[in-house]
Structures are given as structure tokens and as C-alpha cells.
Amino acid sequence: MDHDSWIKNHFESYSKSHGFIFTPKEEIQNRLSRLREQMNRKGIESLLVAQKMDFFYLSGTTQDGLLFLPLEGDPLVLVKREIGRARVESPLPVVRSLPFLSRLPELIREHSDKIPEIMGLEMDVLPVKNYFRLISLFPEIRFVDASEIIKRVRAVKSPFEITLMRKAGQIGQQVYGRGREFLKEGMTEIAFAGLLESEAKSFGHEGLLRVRSYNYEAYTWHVLSGVTGGIVSQSDSPMGGLGLSPAFPVGASEKVMKAHEPILVDFGICYHGYQVDETRMFSIGKLPKKFTDAYKACKEIHDAVLAESRPGVDCEQIFLSTIKLAENLGYSENFLGPPGLQTHFIAHGIGLELNEFPFLARGQAYPLEQGMTFALEPKIVFPGEGSVGLENTVVVAGQGCEILTPLEQEIFEV
């Protein structure tokens, strides 16, 4: 059989029968119209969207391509390789082939009445080399950074997106449940982490966690036990763990897990591109009081943030109130990292990427909005001994927050 015919005749039903959910047309239209409002306000006549998750958010496909979005008129989806799949996956009306980047100006000219004067790019992630190429292709256009408006639009989730995140939360519940069955004294952190990942995949987890940042790498195998929980590393996280080598110095290590030490499992789940992040404590036998007390403090801070978070509340203020509460609870030296290396956020926005708006963090003075989602993670670090923490992913609803990660909030003692 011919490949294109197979895609045309079979791909849609075949992929749906294997669990694919396509982004509805109204969903995409709603996203585009919210983004165009922002473009209009900023005087940006068109966008050229390349970053994979922005492209997916606005087109419904992640086939290798670009989206040209004029302020008015049809968007243009340009696909470098598998156009047949892109036409099924994207509800947008105009999907064309882009065999060579040099044809981009001509294709835009054919599509639009005129070449725009101002074009927005994702300058927070677009490489310099690609930027210079665009300047040479469009010498008449002024390019501006549009990453901020795209990120602001993406921060507010629709009911469709929340449904996918809720499903990811359910997968997480299954994974942690299996973890309670697997965990045994004498297992290494990395072996346990591998088993969790394997179970997660069998439940529908997509494996790759995405993060919008040059050089920042996301991974699922963040299993830290006892002393490794007190080690800091490259990531902007209260604790990094030992990792497996100087090349990957974060997350689970070859350390053998022992009884009575805190085992922190911070595992992200991805379903249809949408992520949730959650952390739970495990222990083999009873934990010393020092750690159970600190865990109770994390739970108290977690609950206080949930009680406080609703539309209109300032993100930085929420963060600052957790610092105050940690101090009152006697953990000011250990809250969110060891002294000198304490981080400055209590929650990070989450969705298609692990570091979206809003950040409940120092310097982030803007209000929460209904539909925003964030991973809330109070953590307490004891260098040389271990860490404890609790994390859930929540959505800001009309009057408060709804937890999307429905896992029990106790220490899992096995």
C-alpha cells in the first residue's frame, strides 16, 4: 500500500481506536481569539510560531512545522514532513507543505494579502541562528518578542485541558499505588524509579516531561532517599539528589534504600501533552519523628496555600506568606532548600510544560486567575539526613482550588 493513502484512509480511525484524542476546533478557535486579543493590544500584526508546545497549543498537531498567525484571516499551518497526519490532527483549515524554509516568504505571500510589518517570535527559546535566517528571509519585517503573550494565554486552561490534566492525575494515583507494592528495603533509588516509570507508561503516561527553557531538563525519576535528599544540584529545586553521574547529577542514584529514612518521590505524569506533578513520601518501616514533624509542617503550608488561593490573589503574596508560616513552624533554615541554596518559589504553573505561569514565587506580583493550574510543593531539607515534601497539582476555580492529583496525602509506609 501507498503511505499517503494509508494515512488518508486509515489514520484517523486507527489512531482514535488506539486512544488518540484530537483537539476540538472550537478549542483551537478560542485559544486563537484570546491570543489575537493580546496581539492586537501589543500591536503585533502576525506571529510565526515554531516552539513545539506553542505550535501544538495553537494548531492541534506536533508534526514538524510552523504556524503563521495573522491578526485576521485564516492561520497557515506549514508542515515540513508528515502533512497527512497534520491534516488529521489539526482542525485548522489551511495546512500546506513547507519543503524548504526558503519558501516561507512566498507561502506567506500567497496566503495573506500582504506581508505584515511586525511579526512576533518566541525569542525566549528561538535560537539566534534561526533568528538571523528569518531576518535574511524577511528583510522588511520588524521582529518582536511575543513569547510573553503566548505564555500568558496558555496559563489559563480550558475545561478540555483540565480534563486531560485530571486524567494525568488519575494515572499518577495508579503509579504511586503500584509504588507502595514494589518498594522494598535494599532496592536502589534508580531501580525503584525505573519500575515507577514502567508502570506509568503502561497506564498511559507519555514519558517525556517538557520544560520551556534552554538547558533545563525534566525527567520523572526523582527518587531521593535519606542523605541524597539533602543534596542540591543543577536544577532550581530545593533538592536535586545525587543522580547517576556528573553528566546527569540529579534525581535517582545507585544508592540503596534503607529502612527508617525518608524516601521522597517526585514524579510527573504526562497525558496527551498535559502534565501534573506530585510528590509523596515513602518509608520502609517507621520514620523518625524529625521527618514526620517536618512532613506535617509541609502539609500545613500546603493547606494554607490552598485556602488562600483564589482568583485575584497575588502570587508573590502567597509565596511570602508561606515563608512566614515556615518560620512560625520553626523551619526557616530548612524550608525550600538548605541555607544559602533555598529556592524562591512554592509553586510553578504547569500544563504542556513544567514551568508555566503562574509562579507563586518571589518577584511574581500578579493575580491568580480562574483556570490557572499550578504544582504546589512545600519541601523541607535536612543536609546530610534527607528531605520531606508534599506536592499536588491544582486548578484555580471560581471560589478556591481543586486538586487534580487525587492521591492520599499521607506518608506511604511499607
Next chain:
Amino acid sequence: MDHDSWIKNHFESYSKSHGFIFTPKEEIQNRLSRLREQMNRKGIESLLVAQKMDFFYLSGTTQDGLLFLPLEGDPLVLVKREIGRARVESPLPVVRSLPFLSRLPELIREHSDKIPEIMGLEMDVLPVKNYFRLISLFPEIRFVDASEIIKRVRAVKSPFEITLMRKAGQIGQQVYGRGREFLKEGMTEIAFAGLLESEAKSFGHEGLLRVRSYNYEAYTWHVLSGVTGGIVSQSDSPMGGLGLSPAFPVGASEKVMKAHEPILVDFGICYHGYQVDETRMFSIGKLPKKFTDAYKACKEIHDAVLAESRPGVDCEQIFLSTIKLAENLGYSENFLGPPGLQTHFIAHGIGLELNEFPFLARGQAYPLEQGMTFALEPKIVFPGEGSVGLENTVVVAGQGCEILTPLEQEIFEV
């Protein structure tokens, strides 16, 4: 205990007892001197290295930071967060803290006699926003693209690097061995892929595969069976697979694997940052002759490339000779992808990243050099039916090639 004291007193022995191998000083010095030769030749007075794998290659650490490399004198390692670990991991003499990027000019001025006039950056991956920030910090400096020279230096591996890749190859052998025990009729592709990943982690695989490219994502779970082996997707690969959703439309899917269909497993292993890539065919019961014949053709092409590859031979010529051979063998329509979507490479360089020099590919007219490593992957695609292929990672030695992935080259029938 205090965190900094713990790192200072315990980290080196603790990490070594958990499997860490640090990059030797002579290794780093050799890399720096090879790079400085290239800088000198191109008139680049200094480099500012930020990309994680370039930074690791030249410093020995992946702690969040930057490397300032003047043409002469000590390099300067600047670390944003965990300086204690960086000091243990890097054999370079000067490791300082970089609390804010705005202090960069001052720190460079303190370190060097003078601010260089020409500074090389990794413009193939550096985001535009970061570039503008550097321009504002260093208005007097002319920035040039140095990514090409860094990549050329990295392409030729040392004995130390080959040892790590050989170890990765041994892990791969264990993983595929376990796969032969696990594979059962009725398993989904993704469940099988998850088990392989879990086993790989238990043998020392680091999980994350790295690729130097905006928007290109690497992953290990490339298990394609029957019809999904004939589906193309976003990646520049002969076959992409179905994947799990429009957000992750590559690799293993929820498809159930059946008897007598080709099951292609393309699994990358990472050990201490160094990767090998390999592909083997599995089948549950006998495969139809169409697929075993095509596999024999892949093996013949694979062996022909190995016989031809030695220092001085042109990379594009090797690629073109495989096209000719595939045609002679009767597979011109199916070689390296379905008609219209055939890829134009037979091998990709590999090391710290999955897409390094050399590329044995169309348009890559440069000679092989001793110490270069590449993943050689002849593949044949039958749309609607499935794919077959064979892949090994090899190093170019003095007279020919040595295979670093010592796995048997037969179809694994279970």
C-alpha cells in the same frame, strides 16, 4: 550538618562509591587545546559556553553555569547554584560563583587582563533573548557563531570517551537480552518499551537521551510493530510510529503486538552522558519471508558501510553507495522511508548527543576521521505493513570500524 561542609567533606568519596567517574584533568586539557587551535584559526579570542553538553565536555560538570574560555590563560567556570559539586566535578582550577548574570562582565574582567573583542557563542542553540542580554552586558564585544568549531572538536572521541560508550553498549546488550525474555503476544508496544526502560535503568542507563536541536526530542521507547512501523511522524527518521497522542506522536503506542509481525526496537542507552544507539528486530513466532529478506538486505548494507568506513573516506560517498546498493537489492522504493518521505542519511554521529558530526548523509562532503563515532541504521519501510532495520554504534579506528554495541545481529524470535 551544614550543606556546604557535607559537600566539601563527603561528596567526592560518596559519589565515587555510587558509581561516579569524573573526567580526568588531562582529558579536559586535551579537549581545550584542540578547541583553542580551532579558535585561533578562526580568529575567535574567547568563547562563552552555555549549552549543557558543551559545558560538560569542556569543564567536567553539568552544574548550572557558564564557561569563559580565553584563547590563553585559565578558563573560568562560573556556577549559578551548586558550586561545591562543581568544584569536585570539574578539574579546572578556577570555579567561581555567578549569583546574577549582570555580574558576568565584572567577573570576566577580574579573571582576564582584558575583555576580548571577539567572543564566540553557540548560536545554533542560544535563544535570541539570551543573546540580546549578552549584547547589553558587553556592548563593546563582537559576537560570532562558534557552534561549528565546538561540534567539530566534539566529533572526534578520545579513548576515555570510547570506554564510556563501550560500557553503554554493554548495558544495551543486557537490555535487549531481557527484552527477549519479556516479549509476549498481546503486550502493547508501550508496555514492552516501559519494561525495557526500567531494565535499562537498573543496569546503569541514565534515561534521558540528549539531542542538540531546537524542538527535536529524543526518547528511548521506539518500539514499532507491524503497521505502526510504516507510519511516519515529526522526526527525521525513516519511520516515526504512532505514539500515544497528537502531543507525542512518535514511538511506542497502545497497539497490541501480534505474532508474525515485525517488531522494531530502536533503543538508545546513555552512560555518564555518552550514548549509543541500536536497533534490533523482534518477532513472536516466525516472520514472513518479505521481512526476513528485507532484514538481510539491511544487514548487507550495514556490512558494506562498515567495510567501506575508515579515516579519509567521504561521508556523502558512503551514503550514496548505500542508495545504489539498496537499489541493486530491489529496495529503492522502501529504503530509509516510504516514497516521498525517504530520509537522506544512513548514519548519524553520536556521543553526548544523538545528532553529532559526522552525518553519513546527502550533502555531507567531508572525510571520516579516526575516533569519530556514528550510529549506522539501514532501514526498510513497507507502508501499511511494517518496517525492518538494523542499527549499531561504531567508532572509526585506524584501519576500519569497531562496533561498540556487541549485540547479536539476528532477528530475535521469541
